[in-house]
Amino acid sequence: MPCKSCGAINQRKFTGEIGIHFPGLKNIDKPVVWVFPGLIVCLDCGTAEFAVTEAELRLLAKGDPASAG
Numbered sequence: 304m305p306c307k308s309c310g311a312i313n314q315r316k317f318t319g320e321i322g323i324h325f326p327g328l329k330n331i332d333k334p335v336v337w338v339f340p341g342l343i344v345c346l347d348c349g350t351a352e353f354a355v356t357e358a359e360l361r362l363l364a365k366g367d368p369a370s371a372g
C-alpha cells in the first residue's frame with residue numbers, strides 16, 4: 304500500500320506507546336491518555352499512521368480521563 308503522503312512504497316509496521324496530551328494551559332493537570340497502537344511509518348517521508356482504540360477514543364472525546372473507564 305503506497306504512502307498517503309508521498310506515494311512511496313516504503314512503509315514498515317512497528318509497535319509503539321504514545322501519550323496523548325490535552326492541549327492548553329487549562330488542561331495542564333489532566334492525565335495523559337496512553338495508547339499502544341501498531342504504527343505504520345513511511346521510511347521515505349516520515350509520515351506515521353496509527354489507530355486509537357475505542358476505549359481510548361472515549362477518553363479523548365470526554366476530555367476527562369479520570370472519569371472514564
Ligand SMILES: [Zn+2]
Nearest residue numbers: 306309345348
Ligand atoms: Zn511517505
